[in-house]
Amino acid sequence: MSDVKRIATRETYGKTLVELGAEYPNLVVLDADLAGATKTGVFKKAYPDRHIDCGIAESNMMSIAAGLAASGMIPFASTFAMFAAGRAYEQVRNSIGYPHLNVKIGATHAGISVGEDGASHQCLEDLALMRAIPGMVVMCPADDTEARACIKAAVEHDGPVYMRFGRAPVPVVFGDDYKFEIGKGAILREGTDVSIIANGLCVASALEAADMLAADGISAEIVNICTIKPLDEELVVKTAAKTGKVVTAEEHSIIGGLGGAVAECLSEKCPTKMYRIGVRDRFGESGPAIPLLHKYELDGEGVYKQVKAFLEA
Amino acid sequence: MDVQALKKIANEVRKDIVTEVYYAKAGHPGGSLSSAEIYTYLYFEEMNVDPKDPKNPDRDRFVLSKGHTCPGLYAAMCERGYFDREELKTFRHIGARLQGHPSMHYLPGIDMSSGSLGQGISVAVGMALAAKLQGKSYRTYTLLGDGELEEGQVWEAAMFAGAKKLDNLCVIVDNNNLQIDGSITEVNNPYPIDKKFEAFNFNVLHADGQDFESLATSFARARELKGQPTVIICKTLKGKGVSFMENSVDWHGKAPNDEQYKIAMADLERIGEAL
Numbered sequence: 001m002s003d004v005k006r007i008a009t010r011e012t013y014g015k016t017l018v019e020l021g022a023e024y025p026n027l028v029v030l031d032a033d034l035a036g037a038t039k040t041g042v043f044k045k046a047y048p049d050r051h052i053d054c055g056i057a058e059s060n061m062m063s064i065a066a067g068l069a070a071s072g073m074i075p076f077a078s079t080f081a082m083f084a085a086g087r088a089y090e091q092v093r094n095s096i097g098y099p100h101l102n103v104k105i106g107a108t109h110a111g112i113s114v115g116e117d118g119a120s121h122q123c124l125e126d127l128a129l130m131r132a133i134p135g136m137v138v139m140c141p142a143d144d145t146e147a148r149a150c151i152k153a154a155v156e157h158d159g160p161v162y163m164r165f166g167r168a169p170v171p172v173v174f175g176d177d178y179k180f181e182i183g184k185g186a187i188l189r190e191g192t193d194v195s196i197i198a199n200g201l202c203v204a205s206a207l208e209a210a211d212m213l214a215a216d217g218i219s220a221e222i223v224n225i226c227t228i229k230p231l232d233e234e235l236v237v238k239t240a241a242k243t244g245k246v247v248t249a250e251e252h253s254i255i256g257g258l259g260g261a262v263a264e265c266l267s268e269k270c271p272t273k274m275y276r277i278g279v280r281d282r283f284g285e286s287g288p289a290i291p292l293l294h295k296y297e298l299d300g301e302g303v304y305k306q307v308k309a310f311l312e313a
Numbered sequence: 314m315d316v317q318a319l320k321k322i323a324n325e326v327r328k329d330i331v332t333e334v335y336y337a338k339a340g341h342p343g344g345s346l347s348s349a350e351i352y353t354y355l356y357f358e359e360m361n362v363d364p365k366d367p368k369n370p371d372r373d374r375f376v377l378s379k380g381h382t383c384p385g386l387y388a389a390m391c392e393r394g395y396f397d398r399e400e401l402k403t404f405r406h407i408g409a410r411l412q413g414h415p416s417m418h419y420l421p422g423i424d425m426s427s428g429s430l431g432q433g434i435s436v437a438v439g440m441a442l443a444a445k446l447q448g449k450s451y452r453t454y455t456l457l458g459d460g461e462l463e464e465g466q467v468w469e470a471a472m473f474a475g476a477k478k479l480d481n482l483c484v485i486v487d488n489n490n491l492q493i494d495g496s497i498t499e500v501n502n503p504y505p506i507d508k509k510f511e512a513f514n515f516n517v518l519h520a521d522g523q524d525f526e527s528l529a530t531s532f533a534r535a536r537e538l539k540g541q542p543t544v545i546i547c548k549t550l551k552g553k554g555v556s557f558m559e560n561s562v563d564w565h566g567k568a569p570n571d572e573q574y575k576i577a578m579a580d581l582e583r584i585g586e587a588l
Contacts, residue, residue: 055473057469059431059466059469060435060473062435063435063439063470064435064438066436066439067425067435067439068442070417070424071370072370075439091432094426094428095435100418
């Protein structure tokens with residue numbers, strides 16, 4: 001896949017905010033001394049008066065965002081997933097979630113693909129944490145196209161939104177004709193033997209795995225679930241009922257993220273044999289992103305191997 | 314409004330506080346009573362608010378950072394005409410608009426849901442910043458407990474407010490010297506409060522939090538001071554007005570029983586008659 005175009009979704013975040021800045025005069029961007037890394041630096045350049053650097057104080061930033069939203073502005077609070085969902089969890093829960101304020105959280109550097117910085121900065125629990133907050137929309141886009149659509153949908157949505165972006169460039173899997181709606185998943189490839197439900201960079205891995213599985217005569221249905229909350233339960237149940245075997249794939253802990261959401265849904269509505277691909281209840285480690293994804297079996301080959309093992313078990 | 318009239322209202326606010334907590338069989342009377350004059354002054358003198366138009370975008374904002382003392386806030390709002398006195402008896406009951414900690418969705422007039430200590434001041438900073446960004450002239454007020462100053466987020470907010478020169482922000486500290494586990498110097502030690510805020514680039518004012526003339530002077534001065542946010546450190550007495558609750562840690566978060574309620578109301582009746 002070396003000829004495939006790769007873009008980091010954090011790049012998309014910065015660029016899309018610049019686009020939206022013109023259309024939404026009440027849109028403001030907050031950072032916690034990481035504008036260079038969250039890629040909102042481009043927004044700061046375009047709209048210096050509407051970029052607020054809160055310094056290294058993420059908890060304060062989240063509550064300030066709440067105050068701005070309560071006063072009619074649309075704040076995009078930006079920092080690493082670790083600090084947005086982790087450090088500032090209670091501020092997000094109590095200052096933003098409970099009053100259901102119109103704050104958009106742009107969480108970059110999620111997952112092990114943060115790479116060399118290692119486990120302290122590789123957030124693998126954010127989807128679980130954010131998903132537990134009532135009224136919070138939680139999205140994990142797969143590529144540049146979907147990330148852009150997510151951010152545009154977020155600004156139009158009235159209420160809190162958590163968006164998960166990555167540091168590493170990831171393959172662009174969606175074309176210009178891509179249609180996005182909050183809460184709607186999509187079947188990217190029809191199949192009959194197994195469903196692979198993925199989000200984030202694992203969507204590209206799942207598509208790659210589907211090709212390898214096809215070579216073995218296995219027909220995999222690939223389902224993209226960008227919005228893990230609200231979950232497209234209808235689609236999850238539909239694909240589970242069709243193939244009878246479901247694998248989830250995500251760059252997150254197997255606890256509480258996409259795998260957790262799908263398992264909750266299916267165990268109540270359509271009990272199905274399942275396997276969760278993700279980081280298996282451990283912390284990450286340092287290393288370049290692509291070899292790390294390989295080691296943790298979250299690349300195409302890793303997903304392929306795990307799906308095969310699941311089907312053969 | 315003359316001082317005598319404000320004193321009478323503050324005494325009614327105290328009766329309301331005791332009544333709320335009594336009917337709820339729970340709540341935080343001590344820190345509500347210590348702030349009775351502050352709430353009264355804010356809602357009757359200082360803030361540009363209208364109970365009939367609680368969402369007016371140009372209104373002054375109030376964030377109760379020490380959200381547990383909402384019986385005092387509800388009482389002042391009730392006296393100001395936001396809702397009928399009878400509703401005070403629903404405090405902390407299922408389905409009540411008067412939630413155990415303030416909720417902006419339950420009760421119109423509450424500008425921010427609060428209760429988790431340290432967060433309210435940051436939200437107030439956001440509101441003050443929004444006014445600056447939008448070119449609006451409303452002011453934002455937030456009330457903190459002195460024990461609350463132990464929360465690190467308070468100082469994150471203070472540093473940012475000082476850095477951004479938010480002179481439309483007025484932070485009020487209810488310095489009643491007690492927190493749940495004891496006196497604030499036994500538990501930790503937020504003192505010197507004035508020097509801390511000064512170091513964070515605030516104008517620092519001191520007031521007698523139980524004296525309307527002192528409060529009036531400080532709030533007027535805070536409006537005049539430009540280029541920096543202002544903190545008014547208000548010396549108060551926890552449980553003020555109820556004999557057995559005064560300066561007592563025991564009454565931080567406890568409701569009076571039937572007999573205690575009668576004594577408390579009699580104390581406040583006597584104070585009212587003397588006014």
